[in-house]
Amino acid sequence: MAFTNLSFTSADELAALENLARTQAQAAIMLGRLSGRLGNLSAHAAHGFAARIIRDALLAALTQEGHRFTETRFAAWFAGLTTLSDEPLRFAPPPRGLAEAVLSELACSHWEPLANTALQIQAALLAPREPDDAEARAAARAALDEAAGIVAPIAADALPFPGLATIHQAISQSIRFALAERTPDLFKLDNLQLVLERERPPSPRWPLELALGSYLHASDFLPAALPIIGAIRLDAAGDADVPRRTIQAEALGHALACIGKAQDLSVVIDADTANLLAKLRASSRAPQLYVLLRAFGPMRTAQIEAMLGVTRLGVRSMLRVLMDANILDVQTIAGSKLYSARTLPACAMAQQQIVSAPVVFSQSALAEYDASMADIDALLARHPSNGLADE
Template sequence: MVPSEYRLPDPAQRDLDAEALLALGRLDGALGAVRPTTLRLFAIRLLRDLLVAVLRQEGHAFTDQRFHAWFAGVATLSDQPPRLARSPRVLCEAVLTELTHSSWEVLAELAARFQAALLAPGDHIGSDIADETARQDAYAIVVAARDLIAELEPSPLPLSALERLHRAVGEHVLFALPERAPEPIAIGSIRLTVERAGAPSPRWALEMLWGEHWRAAGLMAHALPLPGLIRLDALRADTPSGRAEPDEAPTILATALRDVAQGLCGNLTEADQLARRLEDSQPGRRRSSRAPALLELLAGFGPMRSAQIEALLGATRLGVRTMLGALDKVGMLERTTLAGVHLYSVNLDARVAEDANDLAVSSTFSSAALGEYEAAMADIDALLARSGVSLDEADWEDEP
């Protein structure tokens, strides 16, 4: 593509390009300036949004509420799964497994923890062969995406890199626009031939990994997944019906980059506001408590059952029940019951007690037990201090 092919006049295209590059720069700059709590909340939300985007790209239709129920293992993802859609659980497994290798440590650690929290039902119950075939198919998609990106030289020019990516995608046998294929059907004695769309392009794998490419090029400090970056209308397919007009492509690519970057900037702003609200919502709690981590998970990802929380926090059932009970007593917990299972979410509009000791007073433990707990915590404080480790650092270490 050369400037003479642009449909928009040069000044208009340059303005759009500048908007896209400015949005990408603002996103990268903001990520380097936010607090750790904000970054964790942003990463949790990004992980959830990526999983949802992957499933919807594959043709699965569902609401956010249905996604959380499915992820918790209490419902199917949809009542009528698409004919050609890949297994939703296997897709999520593939995404989480790949992200455990992310160069962005925050995202890699989250992906590893959420592997244990994926309780969604399998799609090939009783058929180990079909299940293994589905896993190999999903793994092959990720490998193909990794290989395609590896063949592209890192470029300091985001839009040029995005143009080369779309050109490579349009020429790839797996990622190109799906072609409609004739399929014979029989209705009684009548035989007909109909055209059916092929399986959707699994571009989600490229969007998941493209952040690593831009990080290698020095364009981003963190390798963010970028759902929505690859636009089907910009792909250069082999058939005339599957390709965009050459003069439209620069506009489409710049618009896609701008929209994705601005959307992530908006998510980062929301994560920062959420972090401040969470801090204001927990007066008087010990800094060593896991309650902040629980609030982050529920506020960032969405409704979860207690078994998921246990896996994510590395906590016992009693410990999770105690934390949930404390939040419930101050009105910060909401629950939905599906198939006899409670899904918990946070209510940030609740009026939190101003007394710093309300959570301790509302606890089911006796004053003697609380006294023993405080004494034990003081001993741990002293032990960690002698070891050169702060209680905050110890509390956020990975659980076994």
């Protein structure tokens, strides 16, 4: 996105533009790196990566909708052993209905590892049912549809930032996604007047973050539509001025960095699986179970049966293999055993073997970026006394 027709009255404005260009460049590099590495994942690594981003999408959706919980509580709830939270919830929808909607959406992905893994994890969802689950699913579906409607008309561009700005502009015009207004109540106590601000309902961003992934895929920035969790910021909603665009680029870069860490983890898990379970026959499904437990989190035997479509005897056999390899932990919650993958210190060595794939950009993206930097250089040349030092 070239910076044309811009005029500045102060050095601060020039510095802000430089910061914007730098931030956007960093985000673009992360996007290119993510795209290049995604196509080079092995089958096990792609499976683990998909499980991790599904988990992150579920945690984000539940948290953004107002649920408060720990990771241990999430695992126990997902296994059907307890509620997600003991706190009274004023605005949050039933968590199972929300989780079902997220998993159903991800199961429709055109990227096979994500779709297949979402179906597996959907089968493992044993969370307690609630009377309003259907209503929660319908509300989530409506939010996903509105987000898709916002993203669909956005034209493809050489860089993702115009589309990201358009999404943030649409937030301020949406009743569903805009930040709720403050609603103070006034109380009189003798000669005192007290102001009590009501709790505002949450403004979830996860439907837009899923839709953003679809936009990046449709615009050929990513080979698959991935949830870009954390890329949408309510404080950057509104007109696309320089400060807001900078926040948007920072958020996108941070979200892509988190996805990159999930990629790194999936490569480590793949290497650990090959090293620790190398002697198993090719038909063994114990490696697949280890990948899922390590990437997604603890599960009970009933979940594993449903997730992998195996018998109870088959589950016991796989768990025994992992136990014999000393890579399985067990904890008891509400009288049921939850099995989790153990990370051995030696496994961390695989992290050092990760080699990032070369960053690949399209010629049009490089041309647009060069044009943007040329515009900035020209502006700086016209303001020699702007007080900015070279780095």
